[in-house]
Amino acid sequence: MDAGIVSYGAYVPRYRILPETIGNVWGADGKGMGKGLYINQKSVPSPDEDVVTIATEAARNMMARVPEVNPKDIGAVYIGSESHPYAVKPTSTIVAEAIDATPAMTAADLEFACKAGTAAIQICLGMVSSGMMKYGVAIGADTSQGAPGDALEYSASAGGAAYLIGTEKVIAKVNKTLSFTTDTPDFWRREGQPYPKHGGRFTGEPAYFRHITSAAKMLFEAMGTKPEDYKYAVFHQPNGKFPTRVAAQLGFTPDQIERGLLTPNIGNTYSGAVPLGLSAVLDIAEPGDRIFVVSYGSGAGSDAFDITVTDEIKNYKKENAPVMDKILENPVYIDYATYAKFKGKIVMPQE
Amino acid sequence: MSSVAREWREIPGRYNLKGSKCPVCGKVYFPSRDLCPHCRRASIGKMEPYAVSREGEVYTFSVVHEAPECNNRQKPYVVAMIKTSDGIMISAQLVDVDPAEVKIGMSVRAVLRKLDADGESGVIHYGYKFVPKR
Amino acid sequence: MREVAIIGVGVTKFGELWNSSFRSIGIEAGLKAIADANLAGNEIDGMVLGNMSAGQFIKQKHIDALVADYSGMASNHIPCTRIEAGEASGGVAFRQGVMAVASGMQDYVVVAGAEKMTDMDDTSINSVLDTTADAEWEASMGLTFASLHAMIAQRMIHDGIATREEIASMSVNSHFHGALNPNAQFKKAIKLESVLYSSKVADPLGMFDCAPISDGAAAVVLCPLEYAKKHTDAYVKVSAVAQASDTLALFQRDDITSFMATKVAAKKAYEMAGITAKDISVAEIHDNYTVSGIMALEDLGFFERGKAGKAVLDGQVQVGAGKLAVNTSGGLKARGHPLGATGVAQIAEIADQLRNKADKRQVANAKYGLAQNVGGTGSAVTVSILEAI
Numbered sequence A: 001m002d003a004g005i006v007s008y009g010a011y012v013p014r015y016r017i018l019p020e021t022i023g024n025v026w027g028a029d030g031k032g033m034g035k036g037l038y039i040n041q042k043s044v045p046s047p048d049e050d051v052v053t054i055a056t057e058a059a060r061n062m063m064a065r066v067p068e069v070n071p072k073d074i075g076a077v078y079i080g081s082e083s084h085p086y087a088v089k090p091t092s093t094i095v096a097e098a099i100d101a102t103p104a105m106t107a108a109d110l111e112f113a114c115k116a117g118t119a120a121i122q123i124c125l126g127m128v129s130s131g132m133m134k135y136g137v138a139i140g141a142d143t144s145q146g147a148p149g150d151a152l153e154y155s156a157s158a159g160g161a162a163y164l165i166g167t168e169k170v171i172a173k174v175n176k177t178l179s180f181t182t183d184t185p186d187f188w189r190r191e192g193q194p195y196p197k198h199g200g201r202f203t204g205e206p207a208y209f210r211h212i213t214s215a216a217k218m219l220f221e222a223m224g225t226k227p228e229d230y231k232y233a234v235f236h237q238p239n240g241k242f243p244t245r246v247a248a249q250l251g252f253t254p255d256q257i258e259r260g261l262l263t264p265n266i267g268n269t270y271s272g273a274v275p276l277g278l279s280a281v282l283d284i285a286e287p288g289d290r291i292f293v294v295s296y297g298s299g300a301g302s303d304a305f306d307i308t309v310t311d312e313i314k315n316y317k318k319e320n321a322p323v324m325d326k327i328l329e330n331p332v333y334i335d336y337a338t339y340a341k342f343k344g345k346i347v348m349p350q351e
Numbered sequence B: 001m002s003s004v005a006r007e008w009r010e011i012p013g014r015y016n017l018k019g020s021k022c023p024v025c026g027k028v029y030f031p032s033r034d035l036c037p038h039c040r041r042a043s044i045g046k047m048e049p050y051a052v053s054r055e056g057e058v059y060t061f062s063v064v065h066e067a068p069e070c071n072n073r074q075k076p077y078v079v080a081m082i083k084t085s086d087g088i089m090i091s092a093q094l095v096d097v098d099p100a101e102v103k104i105g106m107s108v109r110a111v112l113r114k115l116d117a118d119g120e121s122g123v124i125h126y127g128y129k130f131v132p133k134r
Numbered sequence C: 001m002r003e004v005a006i007i008g009v010g011v012t013k014f015g016e017l018w019n020s021s022f023r024s025i026g027i028e029a030g031l032k033a034i035a036d037a038n039l040a041g042n043e044i045d046g047m048v049l050g051n052m053s054a055g056q057f058i059k060q061k062h063i064d065a066l067v068a069d070y071s072g073m074a075s076n077h078i079p080c081t082r083i084e085a086g087e088a089s090g091g092v093a094f095r096q097g098v099m100a101v102a103s104g105m106q107d108y109v110v111v112a113g114a115e116k117m118t119d120m121d122d123t124s125i126n127s128v129l130d131t132t133a134d135a136e137w138e139a140s141m142g143l144t145f146a147s148l149h150a151m152i153a154q155r156m157i158h159d160g161i162a163t164r165e166e167i168a169s170m171s172v173n174s175h176f177h178g179a180l181n182p183n184a185q186f187k188k189a190i191k192l193e194s195v196l197y198s199s200k201v202a203d204p205l206g207m208f209d210c211a212p213i214s215d216g217a218a219a220v221v222l223c224p225l226e227y228a229k230k231h232t233d234a235y236v237k238v239s240a241v242a243q244a245s246d247t248l249a250l251f252q253r254d255d256i257t258s259f260m261a262t263k264v265a266a267k268k269a270y271e272m273a274g275i276t277a278k279d280i281s282v283a284e285i286h287d288n289y290t291v292s293g294i295m296a297l298e299d300l301g302f303f304e305r306g307k308a309g310k311a312v313l314d315g316q317v318q319v320g321a322g323k324l325a326v327n328t329s330g331g332l333k334a335r336g337h338p339l340g341a342t343g344v345a346q347i348a349e350i351a352d353q354l355r356n357k358a359d360k361r362q363v364a365n366a367k368y369g370l371a372q373n374v375g376g377t378g379s380a381v382t383v384s385i386l387e388a389i
Helices: A019-026 A030-037 A051-064 A091-098 A116-129 A200-223 A241-250 A254-258 A270-284 A336-342 B004-009 B011-016 B069-074 C022-036 C063-070 C089-102 C122-130 C145-158 C164-178 C192-196 C225-231 C260-273 C290-299 C308-313 C331-335 C342-354
Strands: A004-011 A015-017 A042-044 A074-080 A106-110 A135-143 A158-166 A172-184 A232-235 A290-294 A299-309 B018-021 B048-051 B055-064 B077-084 B089-094 B107-117 B124-132 C004-011 C046-050 C080-083 C109-116 C200-202 C215-224 C236-245 C280-284 C368-375 C380-388
Touching (some): A004 A270, A019 A030, A042 A158, A051 A091, A051 A135, A051 A158, A074 A116, A091 A135, A091 B011, A116 A158, A116 A172, A116 A299, A200 A241, A200 A299, A241 A254, A270 A290, B011 B124, B055 B089, B055 C145, B055 C200, B077 C145, B089 B107, C004 C022, C004 C089, C004 C225, C004 C342, C022 C063, C022 C109, C022 C215, C063 C080, C089 C109, C089 C236, C089 C342, C089 C380, C109 C342, C122 C145, C145 C200, C164 C192, C164 C308, C260 C290, C260 C368, C280 C342, C290 C368, C342 C368, C342 C380
Parallel strands (some): A074 A135, B089 B124, C046 C080, C046 C109, C280 C368
Antiparallel strands (some): A015 A042, A135 A158, A290 A299, B055 B077, B107 B124, C004 C215, C004 C236, C109 C215, C368 C380
16 A cells, blocks of 8 residues: 555644542542543633534644645545534534635544544545545544543543545555454443443453453454564553553563654544644654554554554644643643633623 | 624634735734735736634733623633734633733733623623633 | 704613613603603604614513604604614714704604613623623633723733723722712712622723623713704703724734724814813723723823823813813613613713713813713724803
């Protein structure tokens, strides 16, 4: 397959809240919770931010780095999220308009819990490889909600990353992508319900670990590779603990996953998690670096990617948009009252 | 409920700062105009689309404390007149900034944010706001 | 073109008139003016009404018909015209009335301004006000009408044209006069500190920098100058009515610390009247926000750029203090600001000053008076000059 990543862009909102701040409200040991999850803080979107605005900012960053690409050559925009602003009316058309890609293109919104963004990447890879279009845009972004007082309140955060997929001037070639998918109800949200529910301990071994390790092993077999063949590995990261454990299980070292592990610093950005982790790796990657990526979405499935960074990355105008280190510097810490206000948890008077 | 069509029509301006350029005198305008106020009749049917620069400087500002209902969750918030790098003046909110840190002359850039929504079940309106250029 | 006179004046109290509907306020001022003019009523052959937002405030459009009907004029089927020009509705209505008489098309015209604001909640009222700015590119972007004026003030302070205290002192001046006006909404003088520390609206402006929400009406009766003596000894001449337009949005102006429309209208008005700014001894200016008042004093040529603020702060424009008394009615801030009524109320005050009927706030020997009424952020301005006969 000749196709791969032509450009990428990321965005994480500025605001942060600490686990102890959340714990104090519910009489829980927030600091302890944070330690247990290996999450030091999480990002909080401003009241005027949502998946549309986050995806737009990431996509604009992505386009800024390839000024020679005509947005009208984008043939598709797919956005994966579990917090699309509308139940019916796509996020993708708004973002497509905001990057001037419309109207000769297709678009759709995806949902597959935390792996909807990587599913979008797979779709775009298929579309550009088959010659259907020159470029496809795949975005994973979320402004996930954690129920007040629930464990997820410490981790559910906001952020997203966008990928321009194509076959020309590829900076990171996707050597192979495959997936492992089953019907496993570990985590879900019914239509109209504000907060998701989960199966507690069931979300571990039968869900996250099974699908990631299965997809990973399938990829090792398909490519004839071992963990040591890769410079970096990025795994889905609902907290800091799970990816650390699954990496060890598969034989990866902490060094390999460190760069792509953002959750301890920004929380679980759900559909944005793996796309953001990969973008942090690409920020520092050199030609020839091989990257192993496995996402996970509840419900359940894992998308795995074997990626090699090309020489083209030397020509890539990465500095035209902020790199992850710049995006994450100088965050603004807020208290729980502000957090509740921002997240719309306070009942405001109606007109 | 506000007009769906009215706000949809303004998307090129609201999302992408699309204004107009008069090919007769070269002046650029935002929001877009069908007629150049300078050239008037000579410009009818000739106005060209023009993408206003997304970078600029704060020309003046204020911190709004008494706000319309749709902005209640953001009070107090900053509004500003911004002079873009191509010399056009625009009015917008300034976000992701501590109101106490806003200064005339501050460098800012345009981003897409939620403006408001037609209630809980209506359309969400997006448009430009500005953030400090970091 | 004939010369025009004002032969009668009528105003209601301004304030929160809970017991009065629009219908009753609208006609009260008109009836007072007609009685003041010593007319029977049947002489009236035209009415012009300034009203900004009855459609929103009381859900009544076609307000011309309502006023014609309830004032009893509809039975004579005279033409009644409603004018809307934001807060300049009254001033523009006055100019239209003067033009009707000057042209010879009508002889006795009642010009009224009326607004009933308090039938709506405060937040909604402010949203209506916001629509006199650019609804699509200012109001919808979250810029409130107050914040537009606050941005003007911020820039004026930055450019050294006026200090925060000087801007605030416009309110002190208005309240000083309001205390002398029995019809004013606020009849208490205030200190500068009260303005500076009033609850925040849009920095740097606080509540006391902003005109209140008010109900009220004002009316004047016009007729050809040569007929005035037939009806009353207490008449004044309309020496000039000028009007100018400008861009809708504040951000489309070349300069935001001055209203070009005021300058243009003032120049035309002085030319029409054959006088200069120095000849004006009493002026009603549009202090919907303190900063607007300070700007107006410079745009009207009363003070040089950067000097008006200090003059107001030093109390120099209070009645009896200097050569020019400003807002002896209490201005928009203290007398009250029923949006469409204000422009006509300004005319009523100047007329009373020139007819020596201004009681405790009387300016001595006033020959010429000026009224400035502004719509939007200076998008429409009327400047009228009256002369004592």
